[in-house]
């Protein structure tokens with residue numbers, strides 16, 4: 001319990017990564033698969049990722065991220081993509097697995113399929129669903145990375161049009177954030193964590 005809370009409360013957005021450190025592809029894949037246990041509406045998992053690890057590509061990505069040096073220094077950058085068509089693309093696999101696992105009887109398939117897809121027909125609703133679930137996936141990655149001794153930095157500072165061209169991402173998909181991931185430069189000290197609102201400022205119990 002204590003360890004788990006430390007992973008969360010001691011997470012910081014790391015500005016200074018050690019540019020000499022690599023993360024093996026297998027470790028990145030493991031972190032992403034563990035993080036994909038994150039919940040999503042109807043388990044549709046509307047996320048995709050492109051991991052930018054190549055030195056030259058990181059330099060190009062830095063320019064798209066308005067020169068943020070951490071993009072080049074991090075071992076990798078995880079480009080999180082919200083697939084706004086995931087409802088239609090994933091629904092059958094989700095339903096098949098639910099039937100196989102005994103969640104629903106096979107005769108309920110068509111009715112449930114229709115109900116699930118209803119929520120994805122409206123483009124604005126589909127965007128919201130895809131972004132919401134992808135953001136939960138992103139947060140999970142940041143915590144799982146810490147369990148592996150790694151640090152992250154979420155970024156919204158990038159030109160999405162250029163990014164989509166650079167990585168050949170479908171125009172209808174959305175990139176809610178990029179996560180730089182790597183090892184903190186041990187010679188650099190972070191400023192203390194900035195102010196967080198207290199419960200009374202952001203919540204109420206009714």
Ligand SMILES: Cc1cc2nc3c(=O)[nH]c(=O)nc-3n(C[C@H](O)[C@H](O)[C@H](O)COP(=O)(O)O)c2cc1C
Pocket residue numbers: 011012013014068154155156157158176177193194
């Ligand atoms: C979705 C998202 C986008 C962010 N984009 C950037 C960014 O482009 N550049 C940056 O330096 N920090 C960015 N941040 C980091 C925040 O500034 C940081 O999380 C916040 O100041 C709190 O600091 P902490 O994460 O160390 O607690 C982003 C954070 C989030 C969650």
